[in-house]
Amino acid sequence: MTKKVLITGVASGIGLAQARLFLENGYAVYGVDKSEKPDLSHADFHFLQLDLTSDLAALYDFVSEVDILCNTAGILDAYQPLLQVSEEEFEQVFQTNFFAATKICRHYLPQMLENDQGIIINMCSIASFLAGGGGAAYTSSKHALAGFTRQLALDYAKNGIQVFGIAPGAVKTGMTAADFEPGGLADWVASETPIGRWTDPAEIAELTFFLASGKAQSMQGEIVKIDGGWSLK
Numbered sequence: 001m002t003k004k005v006l007i008t009g010v011a012s013g014i015g016l017a018q019a020r021l022f023l024e025n026g027y028a029v030y031g032v033d034k035s036e037k038p039d040l041s042h043a044d045f046h047f048l049q050l051d052l053t054s055d056l057a058a059l060y061d062f063v064s065e066v067d068i069l070c071n072t073a074g075i076l077d078a079y080q081p082l083l084q085v086s087e088e089e090f091e092q093v094f095q096t097n098f099f100a101a102t103k104i105c106r107h108y109l110p111q112m113l114e115n116d117q118g119i120i121i122n123m124c125s126i127a128s129f130l131a132g133g134g135g136a137a138y139t140s141s142k143h144a145l146a147g148f149t150r151q152l153a154l155d156y157a158k159n160g161i162q163v164f165g166i167a168p169g170a171v172k173t174g175m176t177a178a179d180f181e182p183g184g185l186a187d188w189v190a191s192e193t194p195i196g197r198w199t200d201p202a203e204i205a206e207l208t209f210f211l212a213s214g215k216a217q218s219m220q221g222e223i224v225k226i227d228g229g230w231s232l233k
Contacts, residue, residue, distance in 0.1 A: 002028045002044070005212070006066040006108070008052060008100065009073030011035040013173030014123065017201035018070055018208050019045065025209070030063040033073070052100035053092065056107070065111040068212045071101035072123045076175055080135040090137040097141035102148060109161070116160040119212050122149045124165040126227045133169075146223055153221030162220060164211045169227025172198040194229030 005022045009015035010031030016038050019029045028044040034051040048062045052073055074097045077085060101122055112118025127133030128146035146165060153163035170176070170189045176198075180186045190197050207226055210216060225231055 002026065003067040004028050004030060004063065004065070005068040005070065006030045006032070006063055006104075007070040007072055008032050008104070009123075010047070011038045013175055014168070014171060014201045014204045015070070015072040016040065017205035018072060021202070021205040021209050022068075022212075027068075030066070032059055032062070052104075053095040056100075056103060059104070060107055066108055067117075068119045068121070069104065069108055070121045070123070070208060070212075071104060073097075073100060074123060074125075074175075075138075077135040077138040080137070082136040085135060085137055093137035094141045094144070097138070098144045098148070101145060105152065109156070112161055113156070113159050118160070119162045119214070120152065120164070121208055121211055122163075122165045124149065124167045124223050126167050126169045126225060126231050128165070128167050128223060129225070130231060149223060150221050157220050162211075162214075162217055164216070164219065164221070165223030166204060166207055166211070167223050167225045167227065168199055168204055169193065169225075169230040170198045171201060171204060173201055192230070193227075194232060197228065199226060199228055 005027050007015050007018050007029060010019050011033035019031050019040060022029050023042045023044055030046045032048045032050050037047045048059060050058055075093060077093050105120060122145055124146045125133055125142040127139045127142040131139055133139060149163060149165040170193060178184055204226060
């Protein structure tokens, strides 16, 4: 049977690259994003426009069960320190980057347990390990997601549920487009990255596909950095 993959944040960047790669390899992809449907025409691509900080009932009606869950959606916080970010903005980052993932996992996990199998891949960040990869809200939310990923992996490993995290560094996506505008940080980031460039979303998708292949069971709970060597410094 065709395996079902649910990808949040599918309209652009990493999520879109993940969708394309899974579709190329014969999976059925169910994508959700608050933005409009991406330019992706495929018989096995199904799209729902939905803000993940809202009621998720429409998502659960959209796809009742999944084999692979990719919690990819996330937002940045403009590198703002605590006293420069409002409580509302701080909570919005957490709702998108952390609580949406926990809610979606809570919904699909019972079905995975019934099937004695399932793969969950959470999009963490180098900001899950380091300060400076974001502001106070982003770094806190990604640390929380890393902790959730590890605990989920520990709690359900014996039930056949594989749980992983991916921790990108600087990735060239729509979310980081401002860094490539005149006066932006793109050139500086590339020069400070050991490999000398930004990571491409397709590289994150390739790692996702490997973790979702079933060949990485002994990596249970691992949060894999893919940051061009940034965290080696």
